[in-house]
Amino acid sequence: MKKYTFILLGMLALVSCRPKNNIDSLIQGKVERDELAVVGKIAGRISKIYVNEGDLVKEGDTLALLDIPEVEAKKAQAQGAVKSADAQYAMSVHGATANQLKQLNAKKTALKEQYEFAKKSLKRIEAMVVDSLVPQQQYDEVFAKYQGALAQYTAVEAEIADVKNGVRMEQQTMALGQKDRALGALQEVKTAEKERYVIAPQDMVLETITLKVGELALPGYTLFTGSLNNTTYFRFTIPESELSKYKKGEEIEVTVPYLKDKKVSCVIRNIKQIGAYANIATAYPDYNMQDALYEINVLPKQATEAAEILTKSTVTITKR
Known part of the structure; x- marks a missing residue:
């Protein structure tokens, strides 16, 4: 029994000798991209869908075909x-x-x-x-x-x-x-006959397809949503007490944990106040409840470096 007690005490001593978990020195954020909704202008049933979720489509590509007998x-x-x-x-x-x-x-x-x-x-x-x-x-x-x-x-x-x-x-x-x-x-x-063809308005990656073949698409209803290429940015939440440490236009390094801590050189594009709790990007914010919250928008210096990063994934920056 004494033997196990000594082993346990030794493990606790080793843990206490380790440096403090570096998570306290990081600010978590989220990956965002500009999104686009593709809607129908006239009512019709989905006849064919030519794409799948996750596909990269080009401007002018046909996404779906509507059946509109009234047009004929x-x-x-x-x-x-x-x-x-x-x-x-x-x-x-x-x-x-x-x-x-x-x-x-x-x-x-x-x-x-x-x-x-x-x-x-x-x-x-x-x-x-x-x-x-x-x-x-x-x-x-x-x-x-x-x-x-x-x-x-x-x-x-x-x-x-x-x-x-x-x-x-x-x-x-x-x-x-x-x-x-x-x-x-x-x-x-x-x-109206041309509106039978649902066309991609820009180059984008399809995120969701809301209807299936045979379902009725009403005017103004969103049929497809997608994220635009080369519009990746990162957003982080900081309290007002830390606001002076971050300046618009400053360079900052963003880390992507799920890509083996890949580093992305970025620039602070904008700093704005957060009006709703749901917009907080940091998973476990450490701030005084009386502090106002601000969001830092960070833009990659090279858009191609962030092209492969998944939307809504977690990224980090080092606290200042």
């Missing part, structure tokens, strides 16, 4: 409206066709014959009315037919003149406006 129906409607408006505008510019003009001339000939006959009949009956050979009622009936024939003949002459002179400018402008409106609707549908 609206596209067909818009194309039909464009054809109709185009035909109306062409008709307003070019006027009547040759066949239409032939029909109007034939109509004019027939109405002219009716007019000439009514005119002759009116002259004959006028003399008879003077001699009291026919009643006034009969004269009035012939005069009414004459007036009707004259009106129809005058109308067809005006119609032919309009056709020959072209459609009024106001009608052409109205037809052109309808055509532009139809083209705008078609362009809108084509733009």
Whole structure:
């Protein structure tokens, strides 16, 4: 029993002779990167997903394909409206066709014959009315037919003149406006059709894919999130009492424990006050509770040195 007691005392003595754990001389922080959310602009079901979480994607890469059947129906409607408006505008510019003009001339000939006959009949009956050979009622009936024939003949002459002179400018402008409106609707549908393809807006590493094939993606819903390349920075929490030891623009060395204590040369980019407890980066902060807390943002001098460090992993700096 005495033997084990001596061994235990010896181990305690060795421990007491060791230097104080260097964790007390370190400040822990976290690795951060700028994040980007990719959202959909129109509603549709996920038809295909071309990427996986953790993939490095380039700007312009297709991430997913949406199934939007409504777009095809609206596209067909818009194309039909464009054809109709185009035909109306062409008709307003070019006027009547040759066949239409032939029909109007034939109509004019027939109405002219009716007019000439009514005119002759009116002259004959006028003399008879003077001699009291026919009643006034009969004269009035012939005069009414004459007036009707004259009106129809005058109308067809005006119609032919309009056709020959072209459609009024106001009608052409109205037809052109309808055509532009139809083209705008078609362009809108084509733009919506492009939204079927979910495209990467920047080079990034995909962190999460929120939906699966077959699920409905609503407008504004986040479909993918990713971290941007070469945006790595480190953040540390310090109390106000230690704030004077750190200056913006100073160089500082950051250690990455999980990469066998890899050293990264950095520069203090910014120092700002922390407004929420959840933003504290240090796992076990040692500070007076009355002290205000500040966050130090540290930027690597060479972005490539921090490219392989995992987001949210722990890093350290030496206390000053």
